[in-house]
Amino acid sequence: MNKLITIERHFLEQQKSHPEATGELTDLLNDVAFAAKLVRREVVRAGLADILGMAGTTNVQGEEVKKLDLFANEKIINAIGQHGRFALMGSEENEGTIIPPKNQTGRYVLLFDPLDGSSNIDVNVSVGTIFSIYRLTGDDPSQADVNDCLQKGSEQVAAGYVIYGSSVMMVYTTGNGVHGFTYDPTIGEFLLSHENITIPEQGKYYSINEGSWQQLHSSTIDYINYLKEEDKATGRPYSTRYIGSLVADFHRNLLTGGIFIYPATRKHPDGKLRLMYEANPLAFICEQAGGRATNGKTRIMDIDPTELHQRTPLYIGSTQDVLKAESFEH
Ligand SMILES: O=P(O)(O)OC[C@H]1O[C@](O)(COP(=O)(O)O)[C@@H](O)[C@@H]1O
Ligand SMILES: [Mg+2]
Ligand SMILES: [Mg+2]
Incomplete structure (x- = not known):
């Protein structure tokens, strides 16, 4: 029986298991889930919206960029960057670090691949968004620089991905198990569908x-x-x-x-x-x-x-x- 737990509710419950938590991480995960909804809205109707095909540019890695790569990048930066929770961001599509529109109060860093699976964008095969969250290494957001992005993966405080597939799912961890949520477009919510995901010891x-x-x-x-x-x-x-x-x-x-x-x-x-x-x-x-x-x-x-x-x-x-x-x- 589906328990109808929204992703926002789940973030809050996870926060409660850390009494020292301030709620900041919960807020920024909510920002990420919100940005995912914006990207989803465009991905599912990309063929109608003139956002398929090449953008006509290459990224820092010399790879050809698709319109949807840039579109998703812009949406994520705008949706997440204006709430003041991240001091710095790093994206596959930007050569240097990104200072979000509002950054003075952010104590976290967001690194992301806005649209993963570029070769599949135009042919209606699953693509995704991947993200990683770190704490700033210092106390002053105005001093944040690329070194705050260059932390070992073991320092991540949260990470996740969104898969835009036959259904849309967001999967995340804050170091307390892995949880998956399926998007219900009729109510505009990610609902808990895969609690405590574990991978088999061996596969086929x-x-x-x-x-x-x-x-x-x-x-x-x-x-x-x-x-x-x-x-x-x-x-x-x-x-x-x-x-x-x-x-x-x-x-x-x-x-x-x-x-x-x-x-x-x-x-x-x-x-x-x-x-x-x-x-x-x-x-x-x-x-x-x-x-x-x-x-x-x-x-x-x-x-x-x-x-x-x-x-x-x-x-x-x-x-x-x-x-x-x-x-x-x-
Ligand atoms: O075409 P290849 O060489 O198999 O590479 C596929 C890999 O490249 C990627 O598309 C790279 O990611 P981007 O689309 O974000 O650049 C991966 O998603 C995928 O695993
Ligand atoms: Mg990728
Ligand atoms: Mg990409």
């Missing part, structure tokens, strides 16, 4: 872009070949599932078990995915759900970041699967 899916086979290092090829071998005792062969939207690939494996890999390749020596607003937030969620996230050798959340847009190889999912993948790395 692996997710990797196998089209880049020629670019893969031999350790990755050996591991994929291992997954394809028949061995009933270890549940092999695994099935492949690859959507090409990190949020969607991660979300599926979180619920069903399995592993997502975007490794270092010849083309992408540091991997393709971004540490600060893709790997870290999903790593926090994955670990909170009982899973594991590494770069093949090191825990993602222990990596000391040096750049806002730095990339990392990513091995994320069921603990036993990620451990097995690591055992192939030399």
